[in-house]
Amino acid sequence: MDEAPVAAGEDGERAAPASLAVILLISVLVVATCGLIYELLAGTLASYLLGDSVTQFSTVIGTYLFAMGVGSWLSRHVRSNEITVFVRVEILIAALGGWSAAGLFLLFPLVGDFRVALYALVMAIGVLVGLEIPLLIRILRHRFAFRELVSNVLTYDYVGALVASLLFPLILVPKLGMIRTGFVFGLANVGVAIALLVALRRQERVGRDMVAALVVTASLLTGLAFADRLQRWSEVAFYNEPVVYARSTPYQRIVLTRQGGDLRLYLNGNLQFSTRDEYRYHEALVWPVLGRVAAPRQVLILGGGDGLAAREVLRDARVGHVTLVDLDPEMARLFRDTPQLAQLNAGSLASPRLTMVNADAFRWVREETGQFDAIIIDFPDPTEFSLGKLYTESFYREVARLLARDGVMTVQSTSPLIAPRSYWTVASTLEAAGLTVRGYHAYVPSFGEWGFTMAAHAPISDGVRLPAHLRYLTAASERAMFDFQPDMARRPAPVNRLDNQALVRSFAEEWGRYEG
């Protein structure tokens, strides 16, 4: 470290030692980069969480620049000891900016008005960042001629801005993610503070500031180390709509979002329904089956803990009793006991005609001995090996055992357009289990083109009797569902077995390709 004697400044203050000047100039670059990163983080996050990116970016940038102006104006009230103030500003920015992304994600589902929290944070960081450059210019004023000083500081400032604006979209967001990016740049800010404190330690009492800087460093490092967990907690990052309910059960993460009149259910991040068009899905799931069974007295629903398929089934007065098997008791509780949600399923889960069984269907079907006239299988997509077991030949053999001789069953079987091989794998597998099958599909806007597979012991007839009250299905549109255009047409597909999990593998491949 430079031991050069310290020159006296014009106000009797001490000028910065030479090495300090270098640190300070580098710090212009660093703080400029950090400052812009926080601004970009806030803008991106706001677009992410609130939608409408043009508005979000404009208002965030505007607020931020205005706050910087406020900070610059406030700098006049710093009358002495600029360098200490600067160090403290850096420590504060490090704490606020470093935690900004994580904090906003975590706060989002907790606060009433997220915008208040967002703009308060943007203001606070903006004011602090606005203090930086005026303070630096004043600290460095004895080191350089004014001409050179302005040139140096502004050059580094703008270079830093360029660095940030290139790093952010190309490397930081895709590689680090927003939460980690915040922590990394917070560490850069506090790094500047620590470097200055070390350089100043001979002439200033730096003890308390150093402690504060180290505490902030520790908190940022902790945040960085647990960034994955924070990411998981702050799952709102995954959803395009405001989250109104989120809960982890031992089996899944249940999330409800609402935007306007559209309520959506996500399980483990996968959309299960949107209230805008779920009637299309559930009518297509249920009525082609019920319409082909002469007397559907006993009905079995596997999956479908939201009670929406049960709602459709219970509308049929011929149905004497519904058995609904769903793994997660929490789903049943949520959709039975929350009035808003129970309204969606017309109180189906509380119906005396329905028995809810909370069990793993894979085990349950092996132990069950009853006979069912109609069976509706509505499991989540086969995204994991565990779920893939519920689409296997072994599983369907057990289900076939429970299906009455003249009964009909159906299986939700992913999109025949996006994942045709996966879709037809379900058909191949049901056939391997000794059933005759007929595929059909429906257009559900929030899912796209969606596929179902009907299966029975006997050939499945064209004749269907549909009730009059349906919103989507008519006899004519029902018939059209069985028609597969060439891009979805049947193609060779393997049998999905427990020991090959062909479906999980093709599903991942086909959807992976689709989602890029």
Place this chain on the structure above:
Amino acid sequence: MRDGKFPEATGPIEDVDVLIAGGGVSGLAAGWRLAEAGFTRFTLLELEDRTGGNARSGRNATSAYPLGAHYLPVPNREARALHHMLKQFGMIVGEERGAPVYDPLQLCADLEERLLWRGKWQEGLFPQTALSADDKEQYARFTAGMAAFRAAKGADGKPAFALPMALSSSDPQFRALDQQSFAQWLDANGYRSSLLRAYLRYCCRDDYGSEPEHVSAWAGIHYFAGRRGWAAGEDGDRELTWPEGNGRLVGLMARRIVGKIRTGHSVFRVERVDAGVVVHAFDHGISRTRRIRARAAVLAMPHFVAQRVAPQFAAKGDFSYAPWVVANVTVNRPPEGKGAPLAWDNVSAASESLGYVVATHQTSSADGGPTVLTWYLPLSRETPRQARKILMTRSLEAWQEVVRDDLLAMNPDLAGAIERIDVWQWGHAMVRPTPGFLSEPARLAATASSGPVWFAHSDLSGLSLFEEAHYRGVVAAESVLAHLSHPFESLV
């Protein structure tokens, strides 16, 4: 256990035609075989309060789980008795072009195995990333070499490596491999890639509980070349597994002969009397020694025990045994991790343990909820004697810490999820197929008995495998049936 420790018998001598001493896999297989032949005049004495030996299992509120052996590879065509039994147990459910069709619910479900390699889980147990050209070349060469051994036949027309091993060729070109260690053979054949060697070390420890340096090259190669699973379709290279591991198999065998089994009996002396034997066994239930006269006996016990209790019959031999520690870890949520999802068998390239299997893998389609992880560690670095000293002196708490640390290193996501750790120590878990084991005189003598005492144990094969123990039990039982002139159709 040693002579003199138990009181002499006081009551009247009991009579039975056949006495089976030992209720592990081979003893139960012998009993099963006798019952198959309609022979009922036998008794099986087991030392512990439960039969099953290495294949015993436990159960708690969450799941059944293995205490030792946990799977059976689809058996070879030559394992005829085993096929017969698996068909009877409903594990083989049909035939397709002559080949057995296995019950898909009992074949290990996909995903079968995953490896934690450089911080990320991947499918399979051999690393797939960060391989040098040399690693790849050696792995490919090794795989091809093993395939050649798998297909090879000796001058006698028998497969070079069979399972049961007794059916292997005696061609000296293959037997000569027994003169060196697997490590020496690998060195001599230029297999020096550290990744390949780490994988092979894993395999040796998995099947034999021993280091490649201590395993005969014949046995090391047998691991890769001995299995030609016979099944319809592509199921030949699959494994059968159950939540309780091979506890399922021994449980079903025991159920067939349930009236014949007496647990809590220490057989401590077997003497020849006239044409038969008298067996002295201490009944822990009534704290009294019984004397049982039998026309024939099957000693289904490790050879180091047999040579103590039946010195007249069992030649003294140089058998050594690998000690193991098995822990059952109850967790309130399943492990996760970056990369490939949870598999049945989960192994870390960075751990000294063999990783863990998931008890609920076969039975559950739930992606959450509690489960039991069975964690395996062969103490192969130490000599067996040193390792047994560790087993005797290390406390339960110390083992629990070892297990917990190892699991959390593999799956930091399990922090806070571990509810209990049950530790099981196996002092003599597996016979070690050390170089020269094929010509070990005591082993050969034990296989060549002419009665009235026969031996039945995987020690006779030198390979501690279910298939071997089963085969030895069946062979001994058939020798007994022949000796007693009971009619039967051989299954071997």
